[in-house]
Amino acid sequence: MGQTLRDILDAAARGGFPPADGRTTVVPQPCDRDAGVLAFTGHSVVFTDEDPRWVYDTLAALDCDALAATMNPLFLAAFLERTGRTAETIDAVLVGPPLPGGPRLGLRETDVAHPRVAYARTRRDEVRAWVTEGAVLVMGRGVAGRLEVSVEVEEGVRHRGLGRALAEAARHLAGEPLWAQVAPGNARSARAFQAAGYRQVGAEVLLRARG
Numbered sequence: 001m002g003q004t005l006r007d008i009l010d011a012a013a014r015g016g017f018p019p020a021d022g023r024t025t026v027v028p029q030p031c032d033r034d035a036g037v038l039a040f041t042g043h044s045v046v047f048t049d050e051d052p053r054w055v056y057d058t059l060a061a062l063d064c065d066a067l068a069a070t071m072n073p074l075f076l077a078a079f080l081e082r083t084g085r086t087a088e089t090i091d092a093v094l095v096g097p098p099l100p101g102g103p104r105l106g107l108r109e110t111d112v113a114h115p116r117v118a119y120a121r122t123r124r125d126e127v128r129a130w131v132t133e134g135a136v137l138v139m140g141r142g143v144a145g146r147l148e149v150s151v152e153v154e155e156g157v158r159h160r161g162l163g164r165a166l167a168e169a170a171r172h173l174a175g176e177p178l179w180a181q182v183a184p185g186n187a188r189s190a191r192a193f194q195a196a197g198y199r200q201v202g203a204e205v206l207l208r209a210r211g
Contacts, residue, residue, distance in 0.1 A: 005030050005047045006144040008038070012201045013095050013177035018043035022066050024059060026052035030144035033123075035083060036206040037070045038093070044070035047144075048207075050082060076205060085207035091181035092190060096171050096198035098178065103169030107132050116152045123208075124148060130173070133157065137166045139174065143206065148179045151192075163189065167196035 005027050008018065018025065020042025029035045029049050038045045046055050058078050059069045069075060071090060080087060107130040114136050117129045124140030131137075134157035142148035151166040171178055180198055182189050194200075 003027065004144070005038075005045065006146070008045055009144055009146050009179075010177075012040070013097075013179075017041065017201070018045070024055065024070055026055050033209065034143050034206060035085060036087075036143075036204060037076070037079075038202055038204045039068075039071055040202045042067055046070060046079075048079075048083070054082065071203065071205070080207060083207055084210065086210055087205055087207050089183050090203055090205045092184050092200050093202045093204045094180045094182060094190075094193050094198040094200045096167070096178045096180070096193070096196065098174045098176055099168070099171040099197075101172060103172040105132060105165045105169040107137065107169060107173075112136065114152075116150060120150060130169075132162075132166075135162050135166055137170055139170060139178070142179070143204075146179045147174055147176055148181065149174075150180070151189075163192035164195045167193045167198065171197065 017040050022042055024044045024046060026046045026048065029047050035048045058075060062069050062072055062074055064072050076087065109128065109130050112129055112131055114129065116136050116138055117127065120127045120138045120140050124142045127138060127140035129136055129138045134154040136152050138150050140148060149170045151163055153162050180193050181204060182193060
């Protein structure tokens with residue numbers, strides 16, 4: 001397994017995962033902005049600049065299933081207190097390989113003032129946005145420099161397959177593996193990305209520096 005978070009992510013995008021041995025690997029944060037936990041089947045990766053011994057000692061002290069310990073609320077609460085960071089939600093993490101050719105969906109690249117774009121710029125670098133009627137597609141460099149995608153469809157044009165079409169169009173635009181983070185309760189979004197050829201590889205919680 002690679003020694004950096006980006007090595008681990010690149011391997012996962014190719015279908016290569018850490019061993020399902022119930023263990024946790026601790027690697028350095030890729031940047032000051034991003035710390036957190038990435039859970040695969042039977043193996044977790046904690047990316048932090050904190051002392052790895054603190055991570056292992058804290059996990060060992062939990063009275064819970066070792067396979068799920070890094071996503072246990074008690075560990076996450078301790079992680080947040082230790083780092084002074086904040087977190088939003090645990091997301092399912094999906095990845096889709098790039099597709100050749102241009103997207104079939106008509107899109108126009110724009111610098112539109114959209115809440116989805118503004119949100120992305122607080123969490124990603126090199127953010128770009130495309131629009132079509134009633135929808136926006138956003139891509140940018142997120143955790144460990146991976147290329148991440150998000151989409152938003154207005155209520156009036158939903159239930160027409162537009163979310164799936166946007167997620168698929170992003171794969172044509174990417175030129176490299178494309179990552180999506182979806183809240184587990186957002187079944188509509190999860191179905192759209194899966195229908196567009198993305199597969200779930202794990203779960204993730206990101207810890208953000210306050211302010």
